[in-house]
Amino acid sequence: VFFFLMIRRPPRSTQSRSSAASDVYKRQILGHSERRQYYGESNEIVGTKTKLAISKGLNVIACIGERLEERESNQTIAVVEQQLSAIRTNLSNEHWQNVVIAYEPVWAIGTGKVASPQQAQEVHDAIRKWLGANISNAVADQTRIIYGGSVTEANCEELIQQRDIDGFLVGGASLKPQFNQIVEACKLKK
Numbered sequence: 001v002f003f004f005l006m007i008r009r010p011p012r013s014t015q016s017r018s019s020a021a022s023d024v025y026k027r028q029i030l031g032h033s034e035r036r037q038y039y040g041e042s043n044e045i046v047g048t049k050t051k052l053a054i055s056k057g058l059n060v061i062a063c064i065g066e067r068l069e070e071r072e073s074n075q076t077i078a079v080v081e082q083q084l085s086a087i088r089t090n091l092s093n094e095h096w097q098n099v100v101i102a103y104e105p106v107w108a109i110g111t112g113k114v115a116s117p118q119q120a121q122e123v124h125d126a127i128r129k130w131l132g133a134n135i136s137n138a139v140a141d142q143t144r145i146i147y148g149g150s151v152t153e154a155n156c157e158e159l160i161q162q163r164d165i166d167g168f169l170v171g172g173a174s175l176k177p178q179f180n181q182i183v184e185a186c187k188l189k190k
Contacts, residue, residue: 003015024152028053029169031063031083035107043086050099051090059098061150061169062087068107077126084130096139100146101127102169108149109171117158120147124164153181160185 030053031046041049050060058185062082067077080103091157103123105115115123124145132140147159148169159165167186 001079009073013052018154018170021100022034026058027100028058029061029063033063033065033104033109043083044089046083047086047088050087051095054091054095054098059100061100061102061146063102063104063169065104065106065109065149071105071107076123080123080127084127085134085138088134093136093139093172096131100144102146102148103127104148104169114150114152114155114159115147117155120149120160120180121164124162128164151182153178155181156185157188160188 030049031041031043035041037044037160044063050062053060064080067080070076084101091099103120105119105123108114124147127145128140128143131143144166145164146167146169147165148171151159151168151170156168160168168182170182174182
């Protein structure tokens with residue numbers, strides 16, 4: 001069970017985006033760590049599936065993130081850049097308006113561990129810079145980058161205040177009564 005919670009702030013550029021009400025039911029989560037782990041979905045498969053989903057009129061939440069051993073060996077940025085490259089290979093610049101990037105450190109999903117706000121911001125910033133350098137500044141400005149990985153009512157306010165965190169992909173916490181606190185924290189983002 002996942003709940004997609006995204007800030008509906010104006011895009012960083014003047015190009016308009018579709019409203020949450022019209023596109024929330026047309027989103028496909030691709031690249032989630034369990035699909036990668038249990039079904040062997042490679043970066044290339046995720047890139048191909050992203051192109052196919054967009055060609056069928058879906059918007060994509062593309063999950064990227066590193067395993068614990070990759071974080072501990074300082075490979076986080078290299079791993080997420082490889083994952084992004086496989087998606088970029090399959091998309092035109094125009095397709096990116098249909099993509100939300102969900103940074104989910106695999107070591108934090110369902111474990112109760114969470115990236116510190118500073119760690120999460122560092123990766124979100126690197127993702128945005130990669131988009132600018134490898135696709136376009138417009139795509140970097142317009143793409144929503146959300147955080148997933150043990151988001152709870154206890155850590156959501158500090159996470160959402162980070163400059164490049166545009167919302168959350170919430171798993172198990174979406175089934176708890178305290179989920180409302182996560183929703184309310186997102187409403188406070190300026």
